[in-house]
Amino acid sequence: MKAVFPIAIALGAVAVTAAHYLAFVHVPMESSMGAVQRIFYFHVPSAWLFYIGCLLCGGASLGYLINRKARWDAFAQAAAETGLIFGLIVVVTGPLWARPVWGVWWNWEPRLTTMSLVLLMFGAYWVVRAFGGSGPGVRRFAAVLAVFAVPAIYFVRVAVNKWGGVHPPAGTGDRSDAIIKATMYNCFFILLFVFALLLIIRYRTHRDALTVRAIRRRLARLGGI
Amino acid sequence: MYRLRTLALLAALAAPAAFSAPALAQNDAPAAAATEGQATPAAEPEGKVIDTFEASAELEPMRYRHLWIAYSAIWFLVFFFMFRTWKTSQATAAQLDGLKRRLADLEGKGGTDGN
Numbered sequence: 001m002k003a004v005f006p007i008a009i010a011l012g013a014v015a016v017t018a019a020h021y022l023a024f025v026h027v028p029m030e031s032s033m034g035a036v037q038r039i040f041y042f043h044v045p046s047a048w049l050f051y052i053g054c055l056l057c058g059g060a061s062l063g064y065l066i067n068r069k070a071r072w073d074a075f076a077q078a079a080a081e082t083g084l085i086f087g088l089i090v091v092v093t094g095p096l097w098a099r100p101v102w103g104v105w106w107n108w109e110p111r112l113t114t115m116s117l118v119l120l121m122f123g124a125y126w127v128v129r130a131f132g133g134s135g136p137g138v139r140r141f142a143a144v145l146a147v148f149a150v151p152a153i154y155f156v157r158v159a160v161n162k163w164g165g166v167h168p169p170a171g172t173g174d175r176s177d178a179i180i181k182a183t184m185y186n187c188f189f190i191l192l193f194v195f196a197l198l199l200i201i202r203y204r205t206h207r208d209a210l211t212v213r214a215i216r217r218r219l220a221r222l223g224g225i
Numbered sequence: 226m227y228r229l230r231t232l233a234l235l236a237a238l239a240a241p242a243a244f245s246a247p248a249l250a251q252n253d254a255p256a257a258a259a260t261e262g263q264a265t266p267a268a269e270p271e272g273k274v275i276d277t278f279e280a281s282a283e284l285e286p287m288r289y290r291h292l293w294i295a296y297s298a299i300w301f302l303v304f305f306f307m308f309r310t311w312k313t314s315q316a317t318a319a320q321l322d323g324l325k326r327r328l329a330d331l332e333g334k335g336g337t338d339g340n
Contacts, residue, residue: 024292039292201311212317
């Protein structure tokens with residue numbers, strides 16, 4: 001069992017290298033934007049994984065609020081952290097595309113504004129968890145914050161269709177070339193593997209840390225520490 | 226200390242963007258004709274969005290070298306973070322095993338004393 005994670009991490013690294021090959025060598029240049037469009041093969045799947053991380057965090061937080069089991073809370077924390085890493089990849093790579101295509105690094109149009117709000121909400125969740133201690137009050141507060149932040153993902157998703165703006169719509173577009181779509185989905189599944197791996201490792205770390213704290217308290221009561 | 230390292234790692238995640246940005250700004254895609262300091266999007270007029278992507282074999286292929294480098298740096302940082310987390314997880318699991326043994330010893334001793 002100990003060898004599973006190093007092998008999985010190595011597999012993930014190989015898969016990401018394959019994704020690089022697909023995005024930078026295999027797929028032809030896009031006709032309207034050129035090389036910078038290649039950002040999409042990582043930017044868009046990372047955005048989807050950010051949403052998935054937020055949804056998992058919200059779901060697990062709701063589970064924690066209902067049954068108060070610490071493992072739900074540990075999973076919510078791991079999902080928020082993993083989602084935030086992919087959210088950061090989105091906001092770092094987005095401006096790299098926007099500068100040559102839009103002429104500006106950032107534009108306060110609906111998709112970018114709603115995305116930054118959701119990122120800030122889950123950033124706040126992470127700050128509370130990282131610096132607020134591990135008491136039950138902090139856990140409840142963070143769980144409520146996550147549950148209230150989840151519906152905001154809907155607004156990010158529909159922002160382009162509802163309020164316009166200049167951000168390309170979600171996905172690759174119905175009329176996009178098949179090779180572009182296939183590359184996008186292949187990259188998504190590769191990044192999903194990396195996401196799942198990171199989520200599992202973070203969850204195990206938080207879960208074990210919780211058990212360590214509980215055993216230490218018990219040992220202290222028994223006079224073993 | 227671990228949290229500070231996490232913060233530093235997240236900050237480092239943003240670094241490749243800063244390094245690759247000037248090169249990307251020189252990208253010669255048709256839309257890159259945007260003028261310096263322009264406040265509105267250059268490729269498409271306000272309200273019109275790109276809703277399709279078409280492949281083309283005609284464009285010059287090697288301008289994305291910096292993109293490749295930036296993404297390699299990002300994934301390197303992600304995998305480094307993952308590896309560090311796994312090592313931390315291993316250390317916590319080992320600590321947990323030790324504590325469980327100690328607890329079992331103490332409870333066993335307590336149980337014997339009590340009987």
